Amino acid sequence: MADKDNSVNIKKAPAKAERAYHHGDLRAAVIAAGLKRLAEDAGGELGLRALARDVGVSATALYRHFPDKEALLDALAEEGLRRLGALQAQAWLKAGGGRAGFKATGIAYVRFAHDEPALFRLSFTRQMPDRKTEEAGDGGEVAYNLLRAGVGEVFPDAESADAAALHAWALVHGLAMLILDRRVTWSEAMVERVVGLTFGGVD
Amino acid sequence: MADKDNSVNIKKAPAKAERAYHHGDLRAAVIAAGLKRLAEDAGGELGLRALARDVGVSATALYRHFPDKEALLDALAEEGLRRLGALQAQAWLKAGGGRAGFKATGIAYVRFAHDEPALFRLSFTRQMPDRKTEEAGDGGEVAYNLLRAGVGEVFPDAESADAAALHAWALVHGLAMLILDRRVTWSEAMVERVVGLTFGGVD
DNA sequence: CGCCATATGTTTCCATCGTAAACATCACAA
DNA sequence: TTGTGATGTTTACGATGGAAACATATGGCG
Numbered sequence: 001m002a003d004k005d006n007s008v009n010i011k012k013a014p015a016k017a018e019r020a021y022h023h024g025d026l027r028a029a030v031i032a033a034g035l036k037r038l039a040e041d042a043g044g045e046l047g048l049r050a051l052a053r054d055v056g057v058s059a060t061a062l063y064r065h066f067p068d069k070e071a072l073l074d075a076l077a078e079e080g081l082r083r084l085g086a087l088q089a090q091a092w093l094k095a096g097g098g099r100a101g102f103k104a105t106g107i108a109y110v111r112f113a114h115d116e117p118a119l120f121r122l123s124f125t126r127q128m129p130d131r132k133t134e135e136a137g138d139g140g141e142v143a144y145n146l147l148r149a150g151v152g153e154v155f156p157d158a159e160s161a162d163a164a165a166l167h168a169w170a171l172v173h174g175l176a177m178l179i180l181d182r183r184v185t186w187s188e189a190m191v192e193r194v195v196g197l198t199f200g201g202v203d
Numbered sequence: 204m205a206d207k208d209n210s211v212n213i214k215k216a217p218a219k220a221e222r223a224y225h226h227g228d229l230r231a232a233v234i235a236a237g238l239k240r241l242a243e244d245a246g247g248e249l250g251l252r253a254l255a256r257d258v259g260v261s262a263t264a265l266y267r268h269f270p271d272k273e274a275l276l277d278a279l280a281e282e283g284l285r286r287l288g289a290l291q292a293q294a295w296l297k298a299g300g301g302r303a304g305f306k307a308t309g310i311a312y313v314r315f316a317h318d319e320p321a322l323f324r325l326s327f328t329r330q331m332p333d334r335k336t337e338e339a340g341d342g343g344e345v346a347y348n349l350l351r352a353g354v355g356e357v358f359p360d361a362e363s364a365d366a367a368a369l370h371a372w373a374l375v376h377g378l379a380m381l382i383l384d385r386r387v388t389w390s391e392a393m394v395e396r397v398v399g400l401t402f403g404g405v406d
Numbered sequence: 407c408g409c410c411a412t413a414t415g416t417t418t419c420c421a422t423c424g425t426a427a428a429c430a431t432c433a434c435a436a
Numbered sequence: 437t438t439g440t441g442a443t444g445t446t447t448a449c450g451a452t453g454g455a456a457a458c459a460t461a462t463g464g465c466g
Contacts, residue, residue, distance in 0.1 A: 047422085127385050170381060172373075184369065250452065
């Protein structure tokens with residue numbers, strides 16, 4: 001019995017859950033508006049009032065769908081992780097898996113951060129203390145599975161697999177954060193070179 | 204009189220400004236209080252009012268020393284970078300330089316983030332669009348020099364030095380961020396193992 | 407010594423924020 | 437038809453960052 005579907009159906013029919021009362025699937029509309037704001041306004045705070053205005057509804061209406069602002073941000077963060085995972089999976093497939101595929105997922109990670117800075121930041125800044133073990137996919141699931149698979153490809157030595165996985169993750173995450181915080185300026189070539197040092201230099 | 208003794212001497216040369224009027228070097232006191240709050244209250248916002256209350260002064264008094272809140276945070280961020288650099292330099296020396304020293308600076312980086320999460324985050328989140336080329340040391344200067352030196356030790360191959368330097372930085376920065384954001388749980392051993400993969404496994 | 411410009415701190419005020427509470431409105435089931 | 441529960445609105449509150457007007461001490465200059 002799902003009271004919320006996994007992916008954010010922005011335009012299409014809301015299946016059966018969340019029927020249209022006054023607005024017609026406000027929850028999804030709010031999330032869509034939030035993502036748009038994050039994408040356009042990379043800087044600046046995401047305020048409830050502005051968000052509600054975008055959707056054409058008054059501020060406190062959002063509280064019928066989210067207990068508080070944190071919950072709304074959590075929803076946006078989860079969607080961000082889902083998108084990141086999708087992009088990585090796509091990159092992995094396009095490169096045909098293996099070492100090259102692993103490297104491609106790493107590059108996709110950094111590229112996503114560069115293309116959607118606010119969403120990326122939100123997705124990782126949000127801390128989930130002990131989120132009641134949301135039985136539904138955590139969103140970052142896909143990314144994690146790809147990471148393990150890729151590590152298996154590049155470092156068949158099982159002993160150091162854990163450290164290697166963390167190494168790879170930390171590398172791309174750090175590169176992404178340094179780019180977002182303007183400590184390093186984005187460049188396709190640069191990312192490829194740096195990521196290649198760990199992920200295997202196959203081209 | 205324990206108000207100006209801190210190592211918070213922002214301006215290397217007080218020259219002529221900032222003598223004691225009413226309060227006696229409020230600027231330094233505010234920065235010290237801000238650092239303390241960041242250290243204790245790791246979470247939560249750093250509000251002007253609370254900060255002013257800590258120092259025993261009324262909120263808008265801070266505006267005599269900082270144009271706005273951003274500037275105050277910038278000052279705190281700079282102090283954070285300075286401390287990080289100092290810790291790294293100390294680690295480098297204690298390890299006797301070389302490969303082991305380089306690795307030590309990497310570990311010190313992650314440890315600093317773990318020990319002072321809010322300050323670390325602040326230091327790197329603050330973006331300096333084009334800070335008028337603050338003639339005074341940028342604060343991160345020490346860290347940068349150590350990075351270059353360390354890379355020279357580990358990767359004498361000059362051709363890939365740039366990529367290697369970025370690689371090392373991204374690794375420790377990413378590890379730090381993942382720990383702060385609770386994606387990875389801190390462990391001395393783990394950090395040593397992961398950092399060792401890039402910084403040279405000398406123990 | 408006396409005066410005053412200036413650096414410093416205080417009071418008051420305002421727009422904005424998140425959000426709780428009371429109220430209004432709509433769809434549908436009995 | 438009427439009631440019931442889900443949804444949206446209005447109003448109100450406390451806290452925020454910040455501007456403006458006011459108060460006060462300091463030190464230079466006569």
